[in-house]
Each structure stands twice: as C-alpha cells, then as structure tokens.
Amino acid sequence: MMSRPLATALRDATLLGAALLDVFVHVTSDEPLRMAVALAAASLLLLRRRLPLLTFLLTLPSVLLSDAIFASLAALYTLATITRRRTLLAVCAMAYTLSDMTRWTPSPHLDLWNPSALITLGYTAATAAAPVFLGQLVQARRDLSLRLTEISQARDHERRLSAQAVLAEERAQLAREMHDVVSHQVSLIAVRAGALQVATQDAEAKQAAATIRRLSVQTLNELRHMVNVLRGSHNRPTELTPQPSLTDLRRLIDTSGIDTELTTDLPGDLPPTLQRAVYRTIQEALTNVRKHAPGATADVRACFEGDTVRVTISNTAPTRPALPLPSAHYGLIALHQRAALLGGTVTCGPTPDGGYRLRLELPVKQEP
CATH class of the missing domain: 3.30.565.10 (Histidine kinase-like ATPase, C-terminal domain)
Structure with missing residues (x-):
C-alpha cells in the first residue's frame, strides 16, 4: 500500500503536469507575457494546500490573459475542499467567471445582451461551479468519514463501559458470596479449632488445632482483603495483599x-x-x-x-x-x-x- 506522503507527492506532480500540458496546448511560444503568467499559475499549484485562497487569486491573471485555465480551476477545487465559507467560494467562482468572460484584449468589452454571450456566461459559470461543488462534496465525504469514525469510537467506548459495569456487578456479587458464605465457613472453622485447642488434652491434637486455627485466621484476613478489593476495584485502584518473596x-x-x-x-x-x-x-x-x-x-x-x-x-x-x-x-x-x-x-x-x-x-x- 502506497504511503500517504508518496500519494500526496504523486497527486501534486500529476496536477502540475496537467497544468503545464494545458499551458503548452493553449499558449504559444510567441506570446511571452501569456506564457510567463500561465507557467507561474501552474507552478503556484505547489502552494495550493498551504495557501489555497492566495494560490487561487494568483492564478486568475492566467485566466484573464490566456486560455490556460486548468491551474485556476485546480486551485479553486482545493479551496473548496478546505474552506467552509460558502460566500467566499461564491465570490471566487464569480471572479473566475468574470475573468474568463473578459479576456484581456486591446479593447475588452462584455456584451451580455448578445445571446451567444449569455450562453458563454452560463457555460463559464458552470465551469467555475463544477470544482466548487466537487470540492464541497469531497469535504462532506471527509467530514462524514470523520463522523463515522467518532461514532465507531463512541460505540467502542460505550461497549467497554458496559463490559466494565457488568464486570463490576459480577465482582460485587462475588464479594457478597465470599463474605456471606466462604468467610462465614472459615470463621466457623477457626472457632471450632480454637474450641478444640482448649478442650483437648492431647498435645499433638492441641498443636494441630492451633495450626488449623492460625491458618483459618490468616485465610479469613486474606478473604476480607479480597472482598475489599472486589468491592473497590470498579471505582478506584485497590492494592492487593503484599506479594510474597x-x-x-x-x-x-x-x-x-x-x-x-x-x-x-x-x-x-x-x-x-x-x-x-x-x-x-x-x-x-x-x-x-x-x-x-x-x-x-x-x-x-x-x-x-x-x-x-x-x-x-x-x-x-x-x-x-x-x-x-x-x-x-x-x-x-x-x-x-x-x-x-x-x-x-x-x-x-x-x-x-x-x-x-x-x-x-x-x-x-x-x-x-
């Protein structure tokens, strides 16, 4: 899979190549001024991501002086994919339309009463609107993708919270069982062992009862600590019993x-x-x-x-x-x-x- 920087560089090179081809197709070498302006507009496409509005404005002279319009349309498309100011996009589309309609001549004029001029105006306006709509569509698609990602992350977070809530409930239930059943039985073992230790006269039985009682008390203390761990683990960190060495x-x-x-x-x-x-x-x-x-x-x-x-x-x-x-x-x-x-x-x-x-x-x- 192609890396993102390489893909970006390839797109920039493709746009630059298309803009230069547009220049050499529509501008002849015996028109140095138009050639210079058109080549400058094509080169400015390299700045279209960092300075989209300025890039578009600097490509308008190429539209005004020559038929090389690809660089300006590409800059307008990039601006439409970045900005959310639709009024600005409308003004830029209008500026492109006027620049394309009033090509520089020794005596420029625009006769809107001429039917052919109206047709040309509509065609030029549609040409300017196309990159704006396409750029806005790309922006909406990007926003939708981000929104879907946020929704997916929110759902994953909600699932994790739900799982943690279920786990906390299970821990609380386990803590109750340990407290009500296991701790009670271990306590009973300790009490019975203590009673046996006091009542018996046999030294070996007395020592065994003392051992049972000591282990029962130790187990009971560990159980109580574990109950506290299970009850408190859902809302704050709780230290486990000291680890052996x-x-x-x-x-x-x-x-x-x-x-x-x-x-x-x-x-x-x-x-x-x-x-x-x-x-x-x-x-x-x-x-x-x-x-x-x-x-x-x-x-x-x-x-x-x-x-x-x-x-x-x-x-x-x-x-x-x-x-x-x-x-x-x-x-x-x-x-x-x-x-x-x-x-x-x-x-x-x-x-x-x-x-x-x-x-x-x-x-x-x-x-x-």
Missing part, C-alpha cells in the same frame, strides 16, 4: 503441615517477579503434596546456577489414602503459564519410588 519461604514451609526440608542459596536481590514465581511454585507443590500424598515428606531445593534459577520440589510416596478434596485442576496449568511468561519451564511427573517431583527453571535477565 523469598524471605517468606521459611514461614511457608513451617505452616505447610508437611515434614519438609528446605535447601536454598537463592540471592535476595532476584527480581520480584522471579521471587513470586518461586514462592507460588513451592506453595502449589506443597499444597498438592498435602492433598494427594498424605503422610509424605517433601524436599525443596532452590539454587542459582549461572543465569538460571532452578527449583525442585519432590515428595515421597503417601503413607495413607488421600481424602477426596474438591479441585479445579488449574494449579499446574497456572504454574506452566506463569513460567512461560517469564521465559522458563515447569516439568513434573512421578518418581520411581511412588513419589512426585516438580521442577521449575527460570532465566534471570542480566541488567545492561
């Missing part, structure tokens, strides 16, 4: 409820996106161990080799049957997607001893 790995291991060994030499100055990816991968892997391999032990190793972060989470075979817990099966998919966005990979699969292993590899981009 490598410094939170030890707390994650300690509260996982799994006998886990952590070995890591990752530097603390890794990019925050990589730190979150490592944390979320270990979190998801330990969650899967807790759900699908009860009684298993886990081993978490994270190291930094060259320009790559490598994390391996493996677990032994379960020692008791897994409970049928609900699952959407989106955890591993989300890990693959997160790693792919960072240019890394996630691989996972069972081990020969009946356990499971998950590996994460992420490249570390060096600062220039």
Whole structure:
C-alpha cells in the first residue's frame, strides 16, 4: 500500500503536469507575457494546500490573459475542499467567471445582451461551479468519514463501559458470596479449632488445632482483603495483599503441615517477579503434596546456577489414602503459564519410588 506522503507527492506532480500540458496546448511560444503568467499559475499549484485562497487569486491573471485555465480551476477545487465559507467560494467562482468572460484584449468589452454571450456566461459559470461543488462534496465525504469514525469510537467506548459495569456487578456479587458464605465457613472453622485447642488434652491434637486455627485466621484476613478489593476495584485502584518473596519461604514451609526440608542459596536481590514465581511454585507443590500424598515428606531445593534459577520440589510416596478434596485442576496449568511468561519451564511427573517431583527453571535477565 502506497504511503500517504508518496500519494500526496504523486497527486501534486500529476496536477502540475496537467497544468503545464494545458499551458503548452493553449499558449504559444510567441506570446511571452501569456506564457510567463500561465507557467507561474501552474507552478503556484505547489502552494495550493498551504495557501489555497492566495494560490487561487494568483492564478486568475492566467485566466484573464490566456486560455490556460486548468491551474485556476485546480486551485479553486482545493479551496473548496478546505474552506467552509460558502460566500467566499461564491465570490471566487464569480471572479473566475468574470475573468474568463473578459479576456484581456486591446479593447475588452462584455456584451451580455448578445445571446451567444449569455450562453458563454452560463457555460463559464458552470465551469467555475463544477470544482466548487466537487470540492464541497469531497469535504462532506471527509467530514462524514470523520463522523463515522467518532461514532465507531463512541460505540467502542460505550461497549467497554458496559463490559466494565457488568464486570463490576459480577465482582460485587462475588464479594457478597465470599463474605456471606466462604468467610462465614472459615470463621466457623477457626472457632471450632480454637474450641478444640482448649478442650483437648492431647498435645499433638492441641498443636494441630492451633495450626488449623492460625491458618483459618490468616485465610479469613486474606478473604476480607479480597472482598475489599472486589468491592473497590470498579471505582478506584485497590492494592492487593503484599506479594510474597523469598524471605517468606521459611514461614511457608513451617505452616505447610508437611515434614519438609528446605535447601536454598537463592540471592535476595532476584527480581520480584522471579521471587513470586518461586514462592507460588513451592506453595502449589506443597499444597498438592498435602492433598494427594498424605503422610509424605517433601524436599525443596532452590539454587542459582549461572543465569538460571532452578527449583525442585519432590515428595515421597503417601503413607495413607488421600481424602477426596474438591479441585479445579488449574494449579499446574497456572504454574506452566506463569513460567512461560517469564521465559522458563515447569516439568513434573512421578518418581520411581511412588513419589512426585516438580521442577521449575527460570532465566534471570542480566541488567545492561
């Protein structure tokens, strides 16, 4: 497709060529004055976009002195495509008509009582009106195109607003469900765990109840924050909960409820996106161990080799049957997607001893 500057230059060159051809057809070389005026009028077409009115006025002498009228008509057309002053266009068309009717002679005269003169006047006026009407038509088409573009943009904006309103309503409904159902049930779990912690005399049961209560309270706080996020996201930016980093790995291991060994030499100055990816991968892997391999032990190793972060989470075979817990099966998919966005990979699969292993590899981009 031709670029716009090239197309404009080609149109200008075509108009200039047509004007020069009009000069050499209607003006002979033995008329130096008419030739000079006509050539000047043709050359002035190069200024028709920047100075349309002045260009038209300066081409009128060519109409008055010679039969080379193309340059003046082209200038009048350009003026009609730009200006919205119809009175000015009418005056310019009249000026062209009078200039064409009163061609310069040693004794110029205009006899409007002559029928042939009236016919010539009508023809000349129609000739002047043609570029005016054509230019106004082009201007109207351009305005219509702009208006259609504005309407299309307004409709797109309206659709976006409508989609945002629907999304806001869905978020509000989700917030209500989370507050009325999930938060209530998590609160009940925390209360029952606290009661069990106080009532039981068994040390192991007391510790388990304390862990359940602590995790329930933590989950409840996160749920309440998410409810505030969902309720406020439709009208103002709302900060999410503080994102985890490598410094939170030890707390994650300690509260996982799994006998886990952590070995890591990752530097603390890794990019925050990589730190979150490592944390979320270990979190998801330990969650899967807790759900699908009860009684298993886990081993978490994270190291930094060259320009790559490598994390391996493996677990032994379960020692008791897994409970049928609900699952959407989106955890591993989300890990693959997160790693792919960072240019890394996630691989996972069972081990020969009946356990499971998950590996994460992420490249570390060096600062220039």
